[in-house]
Amino acid sequence: MLGFFARRLLYLVPVLLAVSLLTFMVGALLPGDLAYVMLGDQATPELIAALHKQLGYDLPLWQRYLQWLGNVVMGDLGRSFRTGDLVLGAVLDRLPVSIELMILAQVIAFSIGVPLAILCAVNRGGAIDRFLTGMAFGKLSMPSYMVAILLIYLFAVQLNWLPATGYVPFTEDPLANLRSFLLPALTLGFGEWPVLMRVLRSDMIATLQEDFIAMAKAKGLRPARILLVHALKPSSLTLVTVAGINIGRLIGGALIVETIFALPGIGRLLVGAIYARDFIIMQGVVLFVAAAFVIVNFLVDMLYALLDPRIRHGRA
Amino acid sequence: MATSGFRVCALALVFVAACLTAAPASAQKQGGSVTVGLELDISGFDPLKVGVFDTSGNIAATLIFDTLTYLDDSGKAQGRLAESWTNSEDFKTWTFKLRSGVKFHDGTPFNAQAVAWNFARQKDPKNKCRCAFYIANILTVEAKDELTVVYQLSDPAVNFPAGQAVPSSNNVVQSPAAIQAKGDDYSRNPVGTGPYILKSWTAGDRLVLERNPSYWRKGWPRLDRIVLRPLPDAQSRFASLLSGESDVVWADAFEADNILRARKNKALTVHQYVGSGATVYAFNTKVAPFDDLRVRQALVMALDKKKMSQVLTNGLSLPATNPYGQGSWVKCKDDGALPTDPAKAAALIKEYGKPVEFKMLVTATPRGRAVGQVMQQFWKQVGANMEIEQVDQATIVPRAFQRQFQLTPWRIIDLPDPDTQMYANFRTGSPVALANYSNPVLDRLLERARVTADQARRSDDYCEISRLINSEAIWFWTFQNDYYAVTKAKVKGIPKLYSGVINLAGAWIE
Numbered sequence: 001m002l003g004f005f006a007r008r009l010l011y012l013v014p015v016l017l018a019v020s021l022l023t024f025m026v027g028a029l030l031p032g033d034l035a036y037v038m039l040g041d042q043a044t045p046e047l048i049a050a051l052h053k054q055l056g057y058d059l060p061l062w063q064r065y066l067q068w069l070g071n072v073v074m075g076d077l078g079r080s081f082r083t084g085d086l087v088l089g090a091v092l093d094r095l096p097v098s099i100e101l102m103i104l105a106q107v108i109a110f111s112i113g114v115p116l117a118i119l120c121a122v123n124r125g126g127a128i129d130r131f132l133t134g135m136a137f138g139k140l141s142m143p144s145y146m147v148a149i150l151l152i153y154l155f156a157v158q159l160n161w162l163p164a165t166g167y168v169p170f171t172e173d174p175l176a177n178l179r180s181f182l183l184p185a186l187t188l189g190f191g192e193w194p195v196l197m198r199v200l201r202s203d204m205i206a207t208l209q210e211d212f213i214a215m216a217k218a219k220g221l222r223p224a225r226i227l228l229v230h231a232l233k234p235s236s237l238t239l240v241t242v243a244g245i246n247i248g249r250l251i252g253g254a255l256i257v258e259t260i261f262a263l264p265g266i267g268r269l270l271v272g273a274i275y276a277r278d279f280i281i282m283q284g285v286v287l288f289v290a291a292a293f294v295i296v297n298f299l300v301d302m303l304y305a306l307l308d309p310r311i312r313h314g315r316a
Numbered sequence: 317m318a319t320s321g322f323r324v325c326a327l328a329l330v331f332v333a334a335c336l337t338a339a340p341a342s343a344q345k346q347g348g349s350v351t352v353g354l355e356l357d358i359s360g361f362d363p364l365k366v367g368v369f370d371t372s373g374n375i376a377a378t379l380i381f382d383t384l385t386y387l388d389d390s391g392k393a394q395g396r397l398a399e400s401w402t403n404s405e406d407f408k409t410w411t412f413k414l415r416s417g418v419k420f421h422d423g424t425p426f427n428a429q430a431v432a433w434n435f436a437r438q439k440d441p442k443n444k445c446r447c448a449f450y451i452a453n454i455l456t457v458e459a460k461d462e463l464t465v466v467y468q469l470s471d472p473a474v475n476f477p478a479g480q481a482v483p484s485s486n487n488v489v490q491s492p493a494a495i496q497a498k499g500d501d502y503s504r505n506p507v508g509t510g511p512y513i514l515k516s517w518t519a520g521d522r523l524v525l526e527r528n529p530s531y532w533r534k535g536w537p538r539l540d541r542i543v544l545r546p547l548p549d550a551q552s553r554f555a556s557l558l559s560g561e562s563d564v565v566w567a568d569a570f571e572a573d574n575i576l577r578a579r580k581n582k583a584l585t586v587h588q589y590v591g592s593g594a595t596v597y598a599f600n601t602k603v604a605p606f607d608d609l610r611v612r613q614a615l616v617m618a619l620d621k622k623k624m625s626q627v628l629t630n631g632l633s634l635p636a637t638n639p640y641g642q643g644s645w646v647k648c649k650d651d652g653a654l655p656t657d658p659a660k661a662a663a664l665i666k667e668y669g670k671p672v673e674f675k676m677l678v679t680a681t682p683r684g685r686a687v688g689q690v691m692q693q694f695w696k697q698v699g700a701n702m703e704i705e706q707v708d709q710a711t712i713v714p715r716a717f718q719r720q721f722q723l724t725p726w727r728i729i730d731l732p733d734p735d736t737q738m739y740a741n742f743r744t745g746s747p748v749a750l751a752n753y754s755n756p757v758l759d760r761l762l763e764r765a766r767v768t769a770d771q772a773r774r775s776d777d778y779c780e781i782s783r784l785i786n787s788e789a790i791w792f793w794t795f796q797n798d799y800y801a802v803t804k805a806k807v808k809g810i811p812k813l814y815s816g817v818i819n820l821a822g823a824w825i826e
Contacts, residue, residue: 033711033714036710036714037710038446082360082366083359084360084366084500084503085519094520148552149551149552152551152552152559156555156556160559164556164558164561165545165552165553165562169518259548260552261552262545262547262549262553262556264519264520268520268548271548272520272546272548276356276359277708
């Protein structure tokens with residue numbers, strides 16, 4: 001187990017380096033020049049040259065990358081030229097909002113996806129299975145911004161049950177906090193359950209044909225016990241992987257959902273930085289998110305090993 | 317008979333007068349709270365950090381800070397932190413007498429030294445403030461005594477006090493003591509003399525302001541609390557007004573559907589202000605095909621601005637025929653606008669003889685592209701081929717300054733006086749005289765208009781300038797600058813949206 005852990009941890013290094021290089025290059029290769037953004041209307045050639053020197057733009061690209069990487073390793077992602085805020089501070093300030101949103105979205109996705117998957121697997125090919133599969137595909141093809149606007153229209157404008165926008169910190173009022181997160185989490189979670197359901201359904205169908213399930217049935221165990229205790233765990237390997245990869249989709253979705261519902265998370269921070277051409281925040285957030293994604297998937301791999309002993313013993 | 321008729325009239329007059337004076341007093345209730353949905357996050361208030369305030373910044377600044385003057389409903393400058401002012405004969409020296417007894421929120425006194433200190437800090441080349449560009453014409457600001465401050469200008473400005481009314485990072489007076497004490501933290505903890513005091517601020521979420529109990533103006537402020545929230549998505553911003561989370565939302569002509577819907581809703585009020593200035597475009601007259609007057613005129617005449625407005629903003633945006641607009645005091649009987657005439661335009665292109673092919677800079681935004689594509693179609697119909705060149709907004713400025721364009725979009729913003737922008741945009745040799753066009757008659761008119769005190773005569777000069785520019789077709793204008801706010805009907809006391817700023821300093825709830 002420890003060897004497996006160490007090996008996976010070692011893989012992380014080149015992956016994170018590649019991530020940092022890509023993030024840096026995206027920033028460096030974008031058209032438009034930070035100096036012009038910073039100086040605005042008074043961008044004379046002399047000021048531009050001076051600012052380029054100050055920003056280190058006169059150095060070769062690889063040297064700039066190493067310098068930037070050195071700072072990043074020391075935890076310095078730079079400062080926003082617009083607000084003067086430290087990028088890392090701005091990201092950490094807003095991180096709790098995004099994490100809460102993603103956890104709630106995952107909870108919603110799982111609590112819809114898993115029961116429906118089991119239902120479909122048990123009734124494979126039946127009317128319920130066909131109906132739910134159809135719904136899942138229908139839902140998969142609805143973009144989150146559309147779901148968001150529909151939910152706002154229904155629950156906020158027409159019924160007036162939930163707020164259309166806004167955010168209340170958990171520490172201030174837990175109930176109001178959950179109310180403000182409900183619509184955005186539903187929007188995100190709605191996009192995820194069909195994927196979870198489809199994956200778990202097919203794995204579950206395979207598991208249900210295994211000999212040990214027949215054995216359990218023969219022993220006269222109750223169907224609910226067979227499904228939840230015997231069949232679910234071995235069927236959930238792909239599910240866990242997909243859930244890990246889904247974090248990436250959730251982050252992508254959060255950009256849109258946080259903007260629409262005006263939640264002060266890192267998705268909003270990134271979108272705001274893009275509109276304001278705040279390259280330094282942009283670069284910092286992208287790097288942070290990419291690194292977080294890589295690390296979460298590393299953790300998911302670890303979980304995988306816990307679920308399946310064959311993997312941790314290297315006999316998969 | 318005659319006397320009784322007179323008496324009835326007199327009584328009616330007294331009654332009307334009584335209503336006029338009594339009604340506002342009884343209606344302006346104290347207390348309550350208003351939540352405002354803005355488009356953008358506020359980036360901060362220290363001019364050295366943020367450079368210039370955007371509209372969201374301006375809206376917050378009108379509440380936290382005061383300016384020396386403000387604009388009344390007729391667009392004239394009235395005193396706010398300044399009580400009166402005088403000027404030298406050449407309009408280059410302006411002396412302001414300041415209000416006494418005004419204090420910043422931190423308790424330090426507001427005085428001439430504070431005004432001079434704010435200016436010197438922004439002007440200091442060592443501080444490299446982006447804001448310095450906009451005070452380039454002010455040479456010095458000097459505190460002559462506690463309550464007298466003297467501005468020395470490099471160029472004459474006959475309407476200087478009106479310019480001081482804009483709640484920009486240059487004009488609002490911030491507490492020198494607080495700036496020095498708080499250092500890097502000041503930008504998020506601003507201290508002014510304004511009617512509202514910053515209570516708390518969660519970045520990206522909300523900025524909470526509470527009434528300043530010792531505000532110098534009697535009866536102000538009326539609300540207990542104002543909450544400013546950035547709601548970047550136009551649809552959910554409007555939905556937040558309908559669902560009751562916001563009382564006031566910022567809007568623009570590109571959400572015409574929402575604005576038109578709000579106009580039909582009795583519970584809502586739509587504030588529309590058509591300001592001065594316009595969305596404008598400049599031809600580079602030094603490069604083909606725009607070195608030929610016929611081509612420039614043809615392109616202007618080919619554009620049907622009414623149709624453009626229909627397509628882009630559901631007819632909400634008003635076509636512009638001159639650079640001044642409805643909100644300006646410049647009123648022209650004849651501004652010399654070329655007519656919309658596609659047939660004539662096609663004929664002119666034909667007469668030119670060579671194929672008309674060119675590139676237009678377009679901002680790489682959905683709106684920029686939409687506008688570009690609509691123009692492309694109009695021009696195609698008269699035989700001119702425009703190629704859209706999408707560039708980042710930040711790239712347009714250097715491209716324009718270096719004249720690396722054939723046709724570029726630009727903007728004349730809503731300011732109380734046309735002089736600064738007109739002089740910069742059209743005087744021979746100015747860095748933003750984008751058309752590369754030089755005409756001694758135009759220069760002479762611009763020089764004269766800026767030193768004429770009489771507004772009617774200035775207006776005549778500016779109209780002649782408009783006629784000249786329109787007939788030479790070196791720049792053209794598409795739409796006037798229009799600004800919108802949608803509020804609950806019970807929110808009262810919002811003045812004209814000068815420069816697009818929703819000013820809630822004197823607002824109340826009915």
